[in-house]
Amino acid sequence: MSPPLYSSLNVSNIVLSSALLFAITGALVYAVRKATKRHRNYVKVAKVCKLIVYPIKSLPGVEVDRLDVTIHGSAYGPFRDRSWLLVDNENRMITQRTEGCSKLAMLTLQFRDNQLWVDGPNMTTLKLNVINKANNMVINTSVFGDAVDGIYCGKEAEDYFSAYLDKEGTKLIQHTKDMCGRQGFLEVNGERLDRVSKYPILYHDNSGLLVINQSSIDDLNGRLPADALSTTYRNFRPNILISECQAFDEDNWAYVRVGCVHFSLVKPMDRCIFTTIDPNTGRKDGVEPLKTLRSYRLASDKLRKTYGTSPLFGAGIGAETEGQIQCGDDLLAVWKQ
Numbered sequence: 117m118s119p120p121l122y123s124s125l126n127v128s129n130i131v132l133s134s135a136l137l138f139a140i141t142g143a144l145v146y147a148v149r150k151a152t153k154r155h156r157n158y159v160k161v162a163k164v165c166k167l168i169v170y171p172i173k174s175l176p177g178v179e180v181d182r183l184d185v186t187i188h189g190s191a192y193g194p195f196r197d198r199s200w201l202l203v204d205n206e207n208r209m210i211t212q213r214t215e216g217c218s219k220l221a222m223l224t225l226q227f228r229d230n231q232l233w234v235d236g237p238n239m240t241t242l243k244l245n246v247i248n249k250a251n252n253m254v255i256n257t258s259v260f261g262d263a264v265d266g267i268y269c270g271k272e273a274e275d276y277f278s279a280y281l282d283k284e285g286t287k288l289i290q291h292t293k294d295m296c297g298r299q300g301f302l303e304v305n306g307e308r309l310d311r312v313s314k315y316p317i318l319y320h321d322n323s324g325l326l327v328i329n330q331s332s333i334d335d336l337n338g339r340l341p342a343d344a345l346s347t348t349y350r351n352f353r354p355n356i357l358i359s360e361c362q363a364f365d366e367d368n369w370a371y372v373r374v375g376c377v378h379f380s381l382v383k384p385m386d387r388c389i390f391t392t393i394d395p396n397t398g399r400k401d402g403v404e405p406l407k408t409l410r411s412y413r414l415a416s417d418k419l420r421k422t423y424g425t426s427p428l429f430g431a432g433i434g435a436e437t438e439g440q441i442q443c444g445d446d447l448l449a450v451w452k453q
Contacts, residue, residue: 156371156373156450157450158371158373158448158449158450159448159449159450159451160446160447160448161361161365161369161447161448161449162329162358162359162360162361162365162446162447162449163358163359163360163444163445163446163447164356164357164358164374164441164442164443164444164445164446164447165330165357165358165359165443165444166179166349166354166356166357166443167179167180167181167182167183167355167356167357167441167442167443168180168349168353168354168355168356168357169183169190169191169192169195169197169355170197170198170353170355171195171196171197171198171199171200171225171232172198172200172201172202172225172232172234172288173198173200173201173202173209173211173319173320174202174210174211174212174213174217174220175220175223175225175234176221176223176224176225176350176395177225177350177353178192178195178225178226178227180192181442181443182440182441182442182443183355183356183440183441183442184438184439184440185325185377185379185435185437185438185439185440185441186435186438187315187316187324187435187438188297188316188317188318188324189317189318189320189324189325189355189435190324190325190355192227193227193230194230194246194248195227195232195246196291196318197318197320197324197325197355198317198318198319198320199290199291199318199319200232200244200266200269200288200289200290200291200319201257201259201266201288201289201290201291201319202220202277202286202287202288202289203255203257203266203286203287203289204283204285204286204287205283205284205285205286205287206285207255207256207257207287208257208258209257209258209259209319210281210283210286211390212390212393212398213388213389213390216281216282216283217281217283218393218398218399218400219280219281219398220281220398221393221394221395221396221397221398222236222237222396222397222398223235223236223280224236228243229243230245230246231243231244231245232244232246234276236280239276239279239280240276242272242273242276244269244273244288246290247267247269247290247292248292248293249292249294250267250292250294250295251267253267253268254266254267254268255267255268255287255289257289259298259319259321260321260322262298262299264291264296264297264298264318264319265289265291265295265296266289266290266291266295266319267289267290267291267292267295268287268288268289269287269288269289269290270288273287273288274286274287274288291318291319297316297317297318298316298317298318299311299312299313299316299317300312300313300314300315300316300317300320300322300323300324300382300434301315301322301323301382301383301432302314302315302382302383302434303382303383303384303419306416306418306419307418307419308419308422309383309422314434315380315382315434315435322383322385322432323382323383323385323432323433323434324432324433324434324435325355325356325379325432325433325434325435326352326353326354326355326356326385326430326431326432326433327354327355327356327357327358327366327372327430327431327432327433327447328349328352328354328356328357328358328429328430329358329359329361329363329364329365329366329430330349330357330358330359331359331361331362331363331364331365332363332364332366332429332430333347333348333349333352334363335363335364336405336408336409336429339408339411339412340404340405340408341404341408344401344402344404344405344408345394345401345404347391347405348395350395351390351391351393351395351405352385352387352391352429352430353390354430356374356441356447358447365449366381366430366431367384367431368451368452369381369431369449369450369451369452370449370450370451370452370453371436371449371450372433372447372448372449372450373447373448373449374441374445374446374447374448375439375440375441375442375445376437376439377435377437377438377439377440377441378435378436378437379433379434379435379436380433380434380436381431381432381433382432382433382434383431383432384415384428384429384430384431384432385428385429385430385431385432386415386423386426386427386428387406387409387426387427387428387429388406388426389406391405391406391409391429392404392405392406406427409427409429410425410427413427413428413429414427414428415428
């Protein structure tokens, strides 16, 4: 026997009411969050003087006039930051920290004809197209213990990087938009690091975007021994280089805004031997600037267990909204309480 008509209508009304309530609640939450961001007490503290995107992890970056900020970090058109990765013949991640691979610093990258062009000493030009959708050429690897996948970029790229590094079986893989990312990191109460889904990352070390303060670089250079090479932003590989503020002001920010894009400060950036590689020659310069940084930039007692002897330099940020930022934009900040 068919159910009474009024029962069906009641069920339909309940479903519609629930859906409407859910939609209204979602809209209210979004409005409150947007209003909260808008009414934060932002103060102009710096200016964006350079923007850099690093399409291939651990290779040099490309200076650009604008960046598209996304939930995973940043992009320049179709070229997403740290969305390509080199792996060895056993599918293990390769970076400049890998034995015999610091010469990756001497490659140059440029965007031409909607392709990524890679050039190196005594090498021809490798022209890479962006893979927009995952296919059956998936390679499984890991980035600092996190399982992650990538699409094999073909034999031409494999031959190129194998020859350049003199390591047979060096493959290039690419993360596509329909593949899962990794959880990012968030410092909680200045005491610990949590893994969070709110700020996802691709092949990044631990945050989707990095801010470096030119005044902090200048301060470091003033402390280096006379026989040490001066550092530049290229030693620290930021996406956003800022000027016109005091050294290490970034330690004290809780939130920042550039243009219409809002960010949270997710963690200070801990530094490793990568900083000791001369970005011009690919040679490791002894222990500097790491040794000097350790003399005055170690974590506080609460976070010393987390960071150990890795000094802190620069601010990792996570996007709360998406949009475009440009060179010359003001950077506004909300100070930590």
